[in-house]
Amino acid sequence: MAIERVDAYLAEHGKRFEGQLKDLIRIPSVSAQPDHDADTRRAAEFVLNDLKEMGVEAELIEFPEGHPIVFGQKLDAPGKPTLLVYGHYDVQPPEPLEPWLTPPFEPTEKDGNLYARGATDDKGQMFTHLKAAEGWLKGVGALPINVKFVIEGEEEVGGANLESLMAEQPDRLACDFAVISDTSQFAPGMPAITYGLKGLAYFELVVEGANRDLHSGTFGGAVQNPLNALATILASLKDAEGRIAIPGFYDDVRPLEDWERAEFARLPFSEEEFRADLTVPEVFGEAGYSTLERKWARPTCDINGIWGGYSGPGPKTVLPRLAGAKFSFRLVPDQTPGRIHELIDAHLKAVCPPGVTYTLKAMHGAPSVLVEAKGNPGVEAAMKAVEAGFGTKPVLIREGGSIPVVGLIKEHLGVDTLLLGWGQNDDNLHGPNEKFSLADFHRGIKASAHLMAELAGMK
Numbered sequence: 001m002a003i004e005r006v007d008a009y010l011a012e013h014g015k016r017f018e019g020q021l022k023d024l025i026r027i028p029s030v031s032a033q034p035d036h037d038a039d040t041r042r043a044a045e046f047v048l049n050d051l052k053e054m055g056v057e058a059e060l061i062e063f064p065e066g067h068p069i070v071f072g073q074k075l076d077a078p079g080k081p082t083l084l085v086y087g088h089y090d091v092q093p094p095e096p097l098e099p100w101l102t103p104p105f106e107p108t109e110k111d112g113n114l115y116a117r118g119a120t121d122d123k124g125q126m127f128t129h130l131k132a133a134e135g136w137l138k139g140v141g142a143l144p145i146n147v148k149f150v151i152e153g154e155e156e157v158g159g160a161n162l163e164s165l166m167a168e169q170p171d172r173l174a175c176d177f178a179v180i181s182d183t184s185q186f187a188p189g190m191p192a193i194t195y196g197l198k199g200l201a202y203f204e205l206v207v208e209g210a211n212r213d214l215h216s217g218t219f220g221g222a223v224q225n226p227l228n229a230l231a232t233i234l235a236s237l238k239d240a241e242g243r244i245a246i247p248g249f250y251d252d253v254r255p256l257e258d259w260e261r262a263e264f265a266r267l268p269f270s271e272e273e274f275r276a277d278l279t280v281p282e283v284f285g286e287a288g289y290s291t292l293e294r295k296w297a298r299p300t301c302d303i304n305g306i307w308g309g310y311s312g313p314g315p316k317t318v319l320p321r322l323a324g325a326k327f328s329f330r331l332v333p334d335q336t337p338g339r340i341h342e343l344i345d346a347h348l349k350a351v352c353p354p355g356v357t358y359t360l361k362a363m364h365g366a367p368s369v370l371v372e373a374k375g376n377p378g379v380e381a382a383m384k385a386v387e388a389g390f391g392t393k394p395v396l397i398r399e400g401g402s403i404p405v406v407g408l409i410k411e412h413l414g415v416d417t418l419l420l421g422w423g424q425n426d427d428n429l430h431g432p433n434e435k436f437s438l439a440d441f442h443r444g445i446k447a448s449a450h451l452m453a454e455l456a457g458m459k
């Protein structure tokens with residue numbers, strides 16, 4: 001059987017794949033930092049050349065600004081479905097550097113893991129699909145289905161190039177299935193298929209008072225302090241029970257279904273281990289829901305940053321001119337970033353104390369994702385493929401993170417995405433000492449190769 005020849009090729013070339021992944025990781029493609037623009041382009045070229053070498057027609061799609069998209073396709077399987085593989089070659093900044101035990105762009109193997117920025121997010125995970133395609137093209141001579149690759153370089157900065165490509169050339173990206181590996185397994189040895197992601201509505205609020213910083217003795221009590229006002233506003237977002245206190249906020253929230261609550265409760269999740277690992281005195285969240293339900297399926301509100309006044313050494317009796325905060329909401333179906341923006345606008349009008357003005361700016365937005373998993377042929381094919389790669393059946397989970405492209409794929413291409421994550425929850429993505437299990441790298445490659453076989457058998 002063809003798939004056996006693919007598996008043999010993957011086993012034979014596994015070590016070389018690791019070397020290639022390390023070479024890709026050594027390129028510091030930090031999309032947020034203009035100093036690394038040339039490196040970011042080098043990472044794009046690395047992916048481009050790898051696709052070309054295995055026989056995929058590939059090119060860089062260039063844009064007036066930002067980073068190019070690597071586009072590749074191999075459409076030699078008439079009558080068979082087309083799979084779109086999405087991934088990103090850019091990475092988060094490695095800073096702060098002090099907590100890194102090994103240099104962020106020098107991939108280092110330890111205890112079966114590869115430590116480096118981008119190891120799991122998303123170079124290691126993305127690369128599994130390229131190597132799976134190579135397994136078919138070099139091991140058998142052809143792919144069993146049609147495959148398109150869209151590997152972008154602006155995921156970590158919320159760039160606009162991918163959306164413009166999807167909006168302007170949806171036919172070029174047309175597909176029957178999409179797959180992304182940029183999520184995690186449930187636990188070591190428990191691979192997962194993610195059928196739900198949260199959406200995101202992110203805001204920056206600046207509160208302004210007098211035209212200059214003031215002496216808090218001379219002026220305090222006579223004019224409003226923007227930091228005090230900001231604290232009042234931020235405190236009004238949530239109640240003591242962990243519920244969001246913005247009127248109308250829960251109107252569009254789709255409740256968890258009974259079967260989901262039952263499935264989540266069945267998963268081997270220890271609240272005590274979770275608590276102890278984080279060394280918090282207790283877990284906290286919306287009353288009436290379990291930790292997994294809060295993490296995966298209930299909306300949240302978090303202040304992400306706050307500034308104003310004086311926070312240097314020693315005291316300074318200042319009444320600051322302005323104060324600011326960044327805060328965001330993780331959303332669940334059927335909430336939308338646009339509707340949340342309207343509700344926040346109305347809420348701020350109602351709660352902003354007198355004596356200050358404010359400006360609210362909407363930043364990132366992403367829709368939530370919920371794929372009908374039961375009876376979905378793509379999910380069923382993915383189940384078999386993950387089992388082939390990992391040697392055990394995957395569990396169905398939701399996740400609290402957001403992947404905006406999944407919403408774009410649905411909107412512009414009309415397709416649900418298969419979220420097949422090969423990472424672990426403790427991979428430290430976006431943090432120091434990011435890692436990816438090399439065993440999971442190889443299992444992911446095998447699962448991807450089998451996904452192509454499973455999808456080929458469907459039509």
Ligand code: BES
Nearest residue numbers: 182183200364366399400401402403404
């Ligand atoms: N891979 C993550 C998303 C993710 C994290 C999914 C954890 C599931 C579990 C992705 O790279 C990411 O960080 N997304 C951002 C999106 C935002 C910047 C629009 C996020 O979730 O904060």
Ligand code: ZN
Nearest residue numbers: 121156429430
């Ligand atoms: Zn990321």
